[in-house]
Amino acid sequence: MSYRKCWLVLIFIFLSISAHAQLQSPSEFLGYELGSEWTPHHKVMDYFWHAAEQSPLVEGESYGETYEGRQLMVVYIASEENVDQLEQIRTDNLKRTGLIDGEPANNQTAIVWLSYNVHGNETSSSEAAMKTLYELTRPDNDRTKQWLQNTVVIMDPMLNPDGRDRYVHWYKETVGADPNIHEAAREHHEPWPNGRTNHYYFDLNRDWAWLTQKESRQRLAKYQQWMPHIHVDFHEQGHNAPYYFAPAAKPFHNAITDWQEEFQYTIGRNHAKYFNENGWLYFTREVFDLFYPSYGDTYPIFNGAIGMTYEQGGQVGLSIKLQEGDTLTLDDRLTHHHTTGLSTVETASKHAGDLVREFEEYYEQSNTEPAGKYKTFIIKGDNNPDKIRSLFALLDRHQVRYGKAKTDRSLEGYNYATGKSEDIQVTEDDYLVSAFQPKSVLARVLFEPQPQLEDSVTYDITAWEQHYAFGLEGYALTERLEVEVADTPQQANPDPVSVTGQPYAYLLPWKDIADAKALAALLKEDINVRFTQKEIRLDGETYQPGTLVIPRADNQNLNPQFDQLVQQVATEHHRDLVTVSTGFAASGVDFGSSSVRYLAKPHVALLSGRGTSSNRVGEVWHFFDQQVDYPLTMINTDYFENIDLDNYDVLILPAGRYSDILGEGKMKELKAWVLSGGKLIALGRSNAFLAGKEGFKLKKKEIETDSLDQQRRNTYGGNQRKRISEFNSGSIYKIAMDPTHPLAFGYGDDYFSLKRNAAAYGFLENGWNVGFAKEDAHMSGFIGYKAKEKLQDTLTFGVQEMGEGSIIYLVDNPLFRAFWHNGKLLFGNAVFLVGN
Missing domain, CATH: 3.40.50.880 (Class I glutamine amidotransferase (GATase) domain)
Incomplete structure (x- = not known):
């Protein structure tokens, strides 16, 4: 072969490899038309990583995994210039909040976070995510290139992979050669437990504030690193419902600012423009309110963002006949979500300067002039330390700051225990959460004694105050108190428990779920345990009913490992292990009393x-x-x-x-x-x-029915209000x-x-x-x-x-x-x- 021919072959091979390595559309990459079938989790992840590898506008990052081991990840999408400056943009934004020190650069880049598929069987959104990612990064899309000049888009393609794969695998096993459009078909009716929830059947869209689930904790850690200006949660509702987008329904929590409410209208009008052009039905300002703080729209709002839920009709198979006779397909559903996703980015880009400025002002007010009646929330220092630690672990995840009182004071405050304002004592041992801090609004929402509803028709629970939730005594003050930086109460027994000799028995007080976890560990080690039903006073200490008693006499079969096992459990669970040398109580019952009951290991x-x-x-x-x-x-x-x-x-x-x-x-x-x-x-x-x-x-206990006269006055239009009274x-x-x-x-x-x-x-x-x-x-x-x-x-x-x-x-x-x-x-x- 001639030298010239060799070069031609090499050039051809190079061009072939280059063409193959270019960013592919979702349909090209997956091998089927997007919307023609469900895409399982691993293929969605593969496509997002493909985009991160092939597009200079995309950077991918894994942030954790689910209980079942599936990957969680986000991508960052921006102009090439801004992709190189992502860390600067991120830290500048956090400086605006006061969460980190320093002055931000004069950068007016808006940050938009799009979250998909938090409910596993609301599956069209992850399909839409792939299409939206492609359109934002497609090399010949000049319109989106312009948006990315001043906007960073963060996309989480699948918040609930375990639930989604549960649904997708079931559907693939269930559907025939062609989808059945009739509502009665089994492919539109999932079996128990369905795919909505995660591995433990928790609704992740109601866990943003409480962080009880692994997925929520990992996601929020990443969210806190960015604190976006807009957050959108993509959902599905009943299949006959038209599309829902912002503005949201009343009631709004009164911590929501006028700007946050107004900008929802700005975004909604932009969405309406595209839906009007296509003749798609939609509705706004109904059903989905902004009150309960643990949703994917409200939690971002209470962190300064414009938080929104978008709802597409769905929760069914690939296609279904609607009540008016049309057929709703997966392609329709993902297209609608794709449209609002792009429209959100477009609106953010048009108003990037306003978004950044209002976000900065939101946090300036939080730090210097916080809204709300109460300015300081007190957690009494003599509360159970396990409960205090549990609360502070949650506050740490939310970056809500706390400390201790600087001096003892006599004040008037709202007593959570009595529900009344009264004279109170604040001591240097008490913990304080001040409203004067970056996370002021979130702190207010979590600790406000009685959140105010402007309308009684709401979508979820209406109370969640954290003193009540954690069983803590404390107060809410209208006065600002100075807060001194302080550590969380230390865990008991940070070092291995060391006991000399062979105690007659060990005692473990019974005050918190942490004690129940220690009991579970003891029982799993086949250690025999008793608990006292009456008070015991021994060696100058009083032990309340419920105290666990672990006598040596009941555990002779475990010798010589008995002491080691008990002490090991106490160390691992940070329990205060009390040793006693006698079962003869100074007062109350002795250890051999029938009131010190044997605790049978339950099955x-x-x-x-x-x-x-x-x-x-x-x-x-x-x-x-x-x-x-x-x-x-x-x-x-x-x-x-x-x-x-x-x-x-x-x-x-x-x-x-x-x-x-x-x-x-x-x-x-x-x-x-x-x-x-x-x-x-x-x-x-x-x-x-x-x-x-x-x-x-x-x-x-039955409620009295309305009188005949009242029944005559009942109206159809007033029926909802009447039901609210009950x-x-x-x-x-x-x-x-x-x-x-x-x-x-x-x-x-x-x-x-x-x-x-x-x-x-x-x-x-x-x-x-x-x-x-x-x-x-x-x-x-x-x-x-x-x-x-x-x-x-x-x-x-x-x-x-x-x-x-x-x-x-x-x-x-x-x-x-x-x-x-x-x-x-x-x-x-x-x-x-x-x-x-």
Whole structure:
């Protein structure tokens, strides 16, 4: 071959490789037309990494993985010049907030964050993400190139890979050669638990503030590094609904600024322009409000951004016939999301200077003139240190600053425990969260005693205050107090526990869920444990009911490893391990008393599957698997009929529809199991199923119906308002407790409960009314006046003894969304202590 021919071949090979290495469209890369089938997680990730490798406008970054090991990642999209300056743009933006020190450069680059597929079965958005990524980076797209001159776009293509793959794999197994457009077809009806939630069946779109899930914590860490000016969460709603985009519905939380509200209109008008051109139906200002702080739109808003939810009709297969006769396809759905995604970037670019300036002013006000009634929030220093640490761990993740009081002061403040303003004492040992800080608005939202609703028609719970959630005493002050930098209370026993000799017994106080986790570890090591039902005074110390007693006499079979095992558990769980040399109490009961009960190692089962609420099942699963690390057997309702309950000591009923699951025969077996020593725990709405059934002492309390005259005055248009009067979506109640009962061990006379509905039950006539709502029990959040009347003097937590066993009625679910920290010990009491 001649020299010239060799060069021609080499040039041809080079051009072929170069052409092959160029950025491909999603359809070219995937090998099928985008919108013709679902794209599984790994292929979506592959395409985003492909864009990062091939486009000079894209930089990719992995930020974690899911519980099932799937990758989480983001890409940064900007002009070539700005891609080289991403770190400068990022740090300049954080300097505007005051979260890091220094003066920002005069850079007017807007930061837009687009989040896709937080609900796994709302699948069109990740498909749209690929198309949007391509259009933003396509070399011949001059329009988007112009936007990227002053805008950085951050895209998270899939917030919930586990849920999405659960849906996608099910659909691929279910669909035939061609999609079936009829609504009745099985491909439009997912089986339990469906793909909406993550591995533990948690709704990640309600976890932004609480960060109970691994995915949420990893995502927020990355979000905090950027603090974008706009954040969009892409969703789907019922398939017959037109597209929804900003502006959002009322009520708005009153912490939302006029600018944030106005800019939603600016964005909405730009979207409407494109939807009008294409003749697509849409709606705004309905249904999706901005109040609950843990959504993907509200959390960014309370961090200074323009937060928005976009909702496309969907949650079905590849194509479906609509009520008006048209067919909605996956291509339609992703195209609509793609359109609003690009429109958002376009609007941000047009108003980049305004966005940056308003964002900077937002944080300037936060640091110097914070809005809101209260300026300082107090956490008393003598609270349980485990609870303080748990709260501060959450505040650290949100970059909410705290410290200690500089001096002792006598002031007037709002007492969370009483719900009243009164004279209070602040000491140098107390912790303070000041409103004068970068995260002022978020701090206000988390600690405000009574968040104000401008309208009672809202989408979610209306109360979440953190003193109540963590079981902490404290105050809210209208006065600013100076805060001194202070560390979080130290964990007990940072070094290995060292004990000399051979103690008669070890004691572990029972005050927090951390103690329940230590108990679970002891039981897993087959260490025999007791707990005291009465107060013990020994060596000058008083040990409250619930204190764990680990006697050497009960653990002779573990010698010589007994001491090592107990001390190892205490060290690993940072517990204050008390050693005693005698079982003879100075006062109260001795260790051999019948009031120091042997704590049998429970075998726990949870009913799950079809008919049960997957969210409520997930909360229990997560409690055992991730919070206390104790074995749990999940039994599906499909085969529950054939299960021998004698293999279990505890059966948990989450909320569900049980009429088909627990028929007459199974109910008879269930009662026989309880009579012979089983423990049945009814959570939340499952109590409604048991109420009034033979042998169960729980009875519903009915609300009085309207008079005939009132019924005549009722109107169709006023029906929603009428129903609101009977409604309680989620408010905080002060529950009177019986601290002498094992279900209430670790608590005082009161417990603050998140009450999520108006389900009202009378007191148990033959049972223990451990927790109940008195007349003035309502503390925070909206509740209709009729619901409030109905809930007066009603049971919240009760225990019925049935033969050798017991039934525990937990009318309020203490595990709701895993964020009500103070309820977790109560559930631990139900599992481990009650009935022993």
